[in-house]
Amino acid sequence: MDKILEVKDLHVHYFSNRKTVRAINNLSLDMQRGRVLGLVGETGAGKTTLALSILNMIRAPQGKIISGSIRFDGKDILAMSKQELRELRGKDIAMIFQDPMTALNPVLTVGDQIAETIFKHEKVSKDEAWAKAEKMLETVGIPGARAKEYPHQFSGGMKQRVVIALSLACNPRLLLADEPTTALDVTIQAQVLDLMRHLIRTYNTSVLFITHSLGLVVENCDEVATMYAGEIVEYGTVEQVFGNPLHPYTRGLFGSLPDYSEGAARLRPIPGLMPDPTNLPRGCYFSPRCPHVMPLCEELHPTHTSMDGHLVKCHLYQENANVEQPI
Amino acid sequence: MSNNPSELPILQVRNLKKYFHVSKGTLHAVDDISFDIRQGKTLGMVGESGCGKSTTGRLLVRLHESDSGSIRYDGIEVTRASSKEMKVLRTKMQMIFQDPYSSINPRHTVASIIGEPLKIYKKVRNMQEYEEKVHQLMETVGLADRLYDAYPHELDGGRRQRIGIARALALEPQFIVCDEPVSALDVSIQAQILNLLMDLQDKLKLTYLFITHDLSVVKHISDDIVIMYLGQIVEQANTEELFRHPIHPYSQALSSAIPVPRLNARKERIILKSEVVSPIDPKPGCRFAPRCNYAKPECGEADPVLREVMPGRLVACHRAEMFV
Numbered sequence: 160m161d162k163i164l165e166v167k168d169l170h171v172h173y174f175s176n177r178k179t180v181r182a183i184n185n186l187s188l189d190m191q192r193g194r195v196l197g198l199v200g201e202t203g204a205g206k207t208t209l210a211l212s213i214l215n216m217i218r219a220p221q222g223k224i225i226s227g228s229i230r231f232d233g234k235d236i237l238a239m240s241k242q243e244l245r246e247l248r249g250k251d252i253a254m255i256f257q258d259p260m261t262a263l264n265p266v267l268t269v270g271d272q273i274a275e276t277i278f279k280h281e282k283v284s285k286d287e288a289w290a291k292a293e294k295m296l297e298t299v300g301i302p303g304a305r306a307k308e309y310p311h312q313f314s315g316g317m318k319q320r321v322v323i324a325l326s327l328a329c330n331p332r333l334l335l336a337d338e339p340t341t342a343l344d345v346t347i348q349a350q351v352l353d354l355m356r357h358l359i360r361t362y363n364t365s366v367l368f369i370t371h372s373l374g375l376v377v378e379n380c381d382e383v384a385t386m387y388a389g390e391i392v393e394y395g396t397v398e399q400v401f402g403n404p405l406h407p408y409t410r411g412l413f414g415s416l417p418d419y420s421e422g423a424a425r426l427r428p429i430p431g432l433m434p435d436p437t438n439l440p441r442g443c444y445f446s447p448r449c450p451h452v453m454p455l456c457e458e459l460h461p462t463h464t465s466m467d468g469h470l471v472k473c474h475l476y477q478e479n480a481n482v483e484q485p486i
Numbered sequence: 487m488s489n490n491p492s493e494l495p496i497l498q499v500r501n502l503k504k505y506f507h508v509s510k511g512t513l514h515a516v517d518d519i520s521f522d523i524r525q526g527k528t529l530g531m532v533g534e535s536g537c538g539k540s541t542t543g544r545l546l547v548r549l550h551e552s553d554s555g556s557i558r559y560d561g562i563e564v565t566r567a568s569s570k571e572m573k574v575l576r577t578k579m580q581m582i583f584q585d586p587y588s589s590i591n592p593r594h595t596v597a598s599i600i601g602e603p604l605k606i607y608k609k610v611r612n613m614q615e616y617e618e619k620v621h622q623l624m625e626t627v628g629l630a631d632r633l634y635d636a637y638p639h640e641l642d643g644g645r646r647q648r649i650g651i652a653r654a655l656a657l658e659p660q661f662i663v664c665d666e667p668v669s670a671l672d673v674s675i676q677a678q679i680l681n682l683l684m685d686l687q688d689k690l691k692l693t694y695l696f697i698t699h700d701l702s703v704v705k706h707i708s709d710d711i712v713i714m715y716l717g718q719i720v721e722q723a724n725t726e727e728l729f730r731h732p733i734h735p736y737s738q739a740l741s742s743a744i745p746v747p748r749l750n751a752r753k754e755r756i757i758l759k760s761e762v763v764s765p766i767d768p769k770p771g772c773r774f775a776p777r778c779n780y781a782k783p784e785c786g787e788a789d790p791v792l793r794e795v796m797p798g799r800l801v802a803c804h805r806a807e808m809f810v
Contacts, residue, residue: 201672201673201674202672314762315535344534344535344699344762345534345699345701345740345743345744346534346739346740346743346758346777347534348743349739349742349743349755349756349757349758350757350758353755353757371672371673372745372747373747374702374744374745374746374747375745376747377745377746377747377748377749378745397749398749401747401748401749402749411674412673412674413747414677415673415674415676415677416673416677416702416747417677417680417702417703417705417706417707425681425684426677426680426681426706427677428674428675428676428677428678428681429674429677430678432642432644432675
């Protein structure tokens with residue numbers, strides 16, 4: 160299949176108090192064109208750092224992309240000039256942030272914010288940009304006349320619709336949606352996701368859908384990647400991963416969910432906590448919490464094992480592998 | 487709710503109201519609600535932001551004063567209790583807060599946060615007894631002994647929430663209001679805390695009011711459920727019954743909105759119209775009507791009353807019979 164994004168051997172570090180936070184560790188990930196990839200993991204797993212890296216927005220001196228490559232439609236994002244990046248961001252790759260309250264500029268009308276993006280990226284006049292901004296608002300279910308209003312005049316769900324209109328205004332090829340509905344109430348979340356699904360299909364946009372909710376992944380994604388301590392520990396189609404979760408961490412996530420263990424009186428949480436990213440364990444990063452830990456796990460960091468495209472980074476599966484290949 | 491006389495409610499709320507006066511008018515935070523909580527059981531209170539569920543929790547332990555209505559706890563009228571009576575009541579009723587980052591004092595050590603109620607209520611006679619009791623509480627909630635002198639900033643959210651739970655347990659209460667105790671936590675930590683709360687309930691025979699917006703959590707932990715919408719109860723039932731067959735159109739929509747993390751569980755979503763209307767000076771009639779897919783003109787005329795439409799099923803909807 161046609162790849163829209165190829166991340167290879169990515170390492171991203173943050174620096175604080177003379178300590179190095181290893182946020183992304185040797186991460187490789189491919190995204191297929193026109194598909195929705197769910198990225199799941201807990202706070203601190205590095206999900207947002209990955210999204211920011213794809214936009215080459217890791218700020219020095221606090222953070223740095225140490226090594227690796229990110230190719231978008233064949234072009235290396237990490238080698239782009241400032242001018243090329245300005246054209247890329249907002250046009251080819253757009254991002255929806257978690258919190259719609261802070262993603263919008265409070266002193267500009269929502270119409271101005273959407274029109275500005277269109278005006279910067281497309282060869283149109285200011286009036287045409289404004290007209291298109293009104294049309295985008297209508298696409299997300301907001302009357303065009305409200306383009307003259309300021310963000311504080313909208314409710315939370317409406318603001319997130321504005322953010323979606325803003326991100327899709329230039330018809331991006333890749334959309335990075337970072338927890339787009341986490342700040343919203345469930346019935347509003349259902350509305351916003353319904354809208355997003357419809358727009359993604361209409362525009363044939365490829366989406367990286369970042370979430371901590373496995374329930375949202377199964378309903379909205381084609382593929383899924385589980386992230387733990389800065390690396391992808393499992394990757395596959397939704398059918399593969401939900402039908403047969405392989406990595407003990409993915410299984411632990413399922414066991415932690417109240418709805419999944421329906422009927423069971425107790426949840427089966429993962430013991431312990433995420434490792435300290437300034438001091439990661441030597442072997443497998445998950446080994447201190449893993450119920451299946453073996454002596455090998457504490458010594459050697461596992462590599463990816465593939466079973467019909469279902470990838471897992473765990474020593475338990477290393478011998479059963481038919482093909483070994485990095486993703 | 488059960489009509490079985492052997493299951494006496496420990497807490498009875500009747501016609502409780504709390505209005506806040508804001509610049510735009512009167513905000514009807516809690517508008518005439520009545521419910522019971524059975525001893526040793528968990529009542530789940532569900533609703534979206536701004537529906538008045540946290541205000542209700544705070545009214546019960548009198549962190550807010552109610553405007554009218556009655557709250558009877560174990561035969562005592564909470565709303566009119568004297569400060570002396572309140573002091574006794576507070577040993578029986580405690581609260582666990584949502585945000586473990588802002589609900590504990592960052593300048594105190596773990597031990598002094600947990601032990602403070604013991605000192606205020608003079609529950610211990612000397613330092614040795616105090617230390618023993620604090621160690622015992624830490625063990626109960628699964629906090630390692632070495633954290634005795636640690637400060638909250640050294641700990642993660644899950645451990646901080648354990649401190650909040652230990653503090654709530656210090657006076658050996660019977661009833662705890664849990665206001666979104668796991669919402670700020672990651673799923674694996676959330677599961678640890680939910681298991682802890684359920685174990686404590688078994689061991690200490692606690693009664694909970696569990697306030698949350700997360701339906702899968704409430705389904706897991708509650709015996710009974712009330713669903714709130716803009717300050718009012720729209721449906722009240724036994725948990726199993728409610729999820730098997732939600733009657734109120736809002737309950738139906740909420741229930742359909744739970745994302746289920748299983749293959750082939752994809753279901754028809756009920757997508758509601760528009761958004762929540764303002765709880766400030768609400769118009770008469772059903773407050774859910776503007777979003778309801780079944781609303782008729784008469785729904786905007788009179789307030790629906792919470793009534794029994796089936797044995798054990800209380801629903802506030804003019805057209806409830808349609809969904810029974």
